[in-house]
Structure formats: C-alpha cells, structure tokens
Amino acid sequence: MKRQILHFTLLTLAALSPIYIIIGLYLYLDPFRVIHPDIPYYSIEKPMYVGSNKGFASTETFNANYEKEHYDSYILGTSLSIGYRVNDWKKHLPAHSKAFHFDASAETIDGIILKMEYILAKGEHINNALFILDPKIFGRENKKDAYLYIQHPDLTPEADCLQFHWKFFKVFLNSEFLSAYIDLKINRLQPYMIEGSIFNQDCPTYDGITNEESYPFYDKQIAENSDRFYSTRNIPFERKDNSEKIIPTYFDTTIKDKIIHIKKLLIAQNTSYKIIIPPLYTLIRLSDEDKSYLDNVFGKENIYDLSGKNKYSLDCHSFYDSYSHPRPEICKHILDEAYR
Numbered sequence: 634m635k636r637q638i639l640h641f642t643l644l645t646l647a648a649l650s651p652i653y654i655i656i657g658l659y660l661y662l663d664p665f666r667v668i669h670p671d672i673p674y675y676s677i678e679k680p681m682y683v684g685s686n687k688g689f690a691s692t693e694t695f696n697a698n699y700e701k702e703h704y705d706s707y708i709l710g711t712s713l714s715i716g717y718r719v720n721d722w723k724k725h726l727p728a729h730s731k732a733f734h735f736d737a738s739a740e741t742i743d744g745i746i747l748k749m750e751y752i753l754a755k756g757e758h759i760n761n762a763l764f765i766l767d768p769k770i771f772g773r774e775n776k777k778d779a780y781l782y783i784q785h786p787d788l789t790p791e792a793d794c795l796q797f798h799w800k801f802f803k804v805f806l807n808s809e810f811l812s813a814y815i816d817l818k819i820n821r822l823q824p825y826m827i828e829g830s831i832f833n834q835d836c837p838t839y840d841g842i843t844n845e846e847s848y849p850f851y852d853k854q855i856a857e858n859s860d861r862f863y864s865t866r867n868i869p870f871e872r873k874d875n876s877e878k879i880i881p882t883y884f885d886t887t888i889k890d891k892i893i894h895i896k897k898l899l900i901a902q903n904t905s906y907k908i909i910i911p912p913l914y915t916l917i918r919l920s921d922e923d924k925s926y927l928d929n930v931f932g933k934e935n936i937y938d939l940s941g942k943n944k945y946s947l948d949c950h951s952f953y954d955s956y957s958h959p960r961p962e963i964c965k966h967i968l969d970e971a972y973r
Contacts, residue, residue: 655806664814665780665801666690672697673841682822682832683814684781687712688737688744692751692785694844695733702842704733705758709748710765711740713911713957716964717765719843725972726761734844736765739782741773742891747788749898762899762906767957768919768940771883780804847961851953855960859950866954868914877941878915882922889926896930906931907971910938912946913957937971 660668664683674690675681695704706726708714719732726732735748745764752759780800786792804810813831816823826832837846854862863869884892899906908931910919918941927936945951951963 675839680836706732706761714765716959716961764908912939
C-alpha cells in the first residue's frame with residue numbers, strides 16, 4: 634500500500650512539474666512587470682518589448698512618488714494625452730505647481746473617477762486638472778478582461794488580485810507568446826517577433842517622476858523622411874473621404890451621472906481645469922447634444938473642442954499613427970489656444 638501511495642505521489646509530481654516550472658518562470662521573468670515592477674517603470678536600458686498596461690504603470694509610479702513629490706496638478710485621459718507635455722502645461726499653471734501625467738490606455742470615465750478618488754484618498758490635492766477626452770471615451774466600457782486595460786487593483790477596493798494577475802498569466806501561457814518570449818530572453822529580439830506583432834521595439838523616453846513617455850525618435854524619422862515614416866503606419870497624405878463622422882450621443886443617464894460626479898470632485902477641491910476634446914485622424918466629431926451638455930456642466934470657457942474637421946485633424950503630420958496619437962509640438966499649440 635505504501636508503495637502504491639509513493640508511486641501515485643511521484644506520478645502526480647511528475648505531471649504537475651511542468652505547471653510549476655511555467656509558474657516559476659512567469660514569477661521570475663515577470664514579462665508584464667506586474668509582479669515586481671521597476672521604478673522608473675520604463676527604461677531605455679531595460680526595454681520591455683512586451684505590451685504594457687499603462688494604467689498600472691501610472692498607478693505604480695504615483696504610489697512610488699506622491700509622498701515625496703506631493704503632486705497637485707494632473708493630466709488625465711487615454712494614450713491620446715501623451716503629447717500634452719507637463720512642461721508645456723505648467724506654463725499655464727501657478728508657479729511651483731507639481732504635475733503628474735495619470736493616463737491609461739483606452740481610459741474610461743470610470744477610470745478617471747477612480748484615479749481622482751484615489752488621489753484624494755491618499756490625502757493629496759487636485760489644484761489643477763487637464764482632461765484629454767476623445768469623443769469615444771464617453772461610450773467606452775471598462776475592458777475588465779483585457780490585460781492591457783484592466784484597472785490597477787489599488788484603484789478598486791473590491792478588486793480580486795488573483796483575478797488581476799490571472800489575466801496576465803493567461804497571455805503568458807499562449808504558446809506563440811511563450812515560445813517567442815523564451816527565444817527573446819535567450820537570443821534577443823528577432824525580426825519575426827516584430828513582423829508578427831508579438832513584441833515591439835519602440836522604447837519611449839520616460840520621466841519616472843511625471844510619468845511622461847515621449848518618442849523623440851519618431852520625430853527624428855519624420856524630419857528625415859516623413860513619406861517613409863507615414864507609409865509604414867498606413868497614413869495616406871490625402872484621404873479619400875474628408876467628411877466628418879458625427880457620432881451618436883453617448884450621454885445616457887448613467888454617463889451624465891458620472892460627469893456630474895467628476896464636476897462635484899472638482900468643486901470640492903476648488904480645482905482649476907480644462908477639458909480638451911482632441912483632434913482625431915478619423916475626423917470623428919462629438920455630437921452637438923453631448924457638447925452642449927458638457928458646456929452646461931463644466932462651463933463653455935473650460936472646454937476646447939477640436940473633434941471633427943479642423944487644421945489639425947486634416948493634417949497627418951499632427952499624429953504619429955492612424956490611432957490619432959498626437960505629436961507634442963501640435964499639443965503645445967493646442968494648449969496655448971485652450972488657455973488663451
């Protein structure tokens with residue numbers, strides 16, 4: 634009987650050992666930097682190659698710095714906010730303001746509320762706020778199942794940390810990803826990894842205090858040969874269709890309640906704020922009904938709407954890609970106009 638038990642135990646351990654090895658590899662390699670994240674989160678010396686959850690990176694950076702920095706000014710929005718530089722914004726703020734870029738990929742209105750409440754829960758203040766709200770943010774739902782967009786567990790008290798990490802571990806278990814990642818660690822970055830969009834080699838310049846990422850090498854490529862740069866990103870210089878795409882109203886009762894909640898948070902802090910509806914390469918325009926509602930809640934003087942067709946959205950040089958990620962030099966002009 635003892636021999637049978639021992640035999641069964643050894644067989645079980647043998648069957649489970651590959652699982653333990655994979656779990657051990659995941660915990661040790663931490664490809665998504667969610668187990669033991671480095672601060673600064675991004676580094677040219679330690680390129681990540683793997684797609685990262687920017688909302689997680691933003692929260693980790695805030696947690697590492699807020700007690701020392703005592704930020705009081707925040708840029709909030711999606712990745713479309715990356716071109717709005719802290720130093721460009723600070724020219725329009727009171728002297729000695731301490732700014733932090735608290736963005737997240739595919740950010741939602743819920744995500745912005747969570748971040749604002751998190752800042753206040755830490756005993757910090759929001760004296761100034763800059764919201765970069767593309768029209769679709771009002772209709773975007775939280776992507777709880779997508780590892781790139783799931784909210785940091787610290788922001789949601791009811792969050793299940795195991796479920797959070799399970800999202801990343803499932804991606805790690807994907808055979809294509811796992812084999813490529815092991816190859817990456819052994820043989821470094823290979824062409825097939827880039828061509829197959831498994832990894833990317835774009836490592837941003839990163840400020841570990843303001844949480845700002847920038848891509849000066851993109852601007853250098855544009856300056857050297859803009860035709861070649863934009864052709865690789867499928868952005869034609871001349872569109873076949875230059876008509877605006879007016880989206881239907883997103884503002885149902887639920888969205889309106891969330892907008893009112895943001896306004897209450899701003900009033901409670903006596904926050905000075907601006908809301909920029911950024912230009913989009915797709916020429917999507919916020920509906921007149923939704924724009925009117927924002928004007929009524931936040932004040933027309935606090936909203937700068939550049940959605941739809943304008944000098945920025947019609948010029949492909951305003952963007953890095955067809956997803957409408959803006960170039961900093963364009964955002965600087967937009968900030969100057971919004972605060973004029």
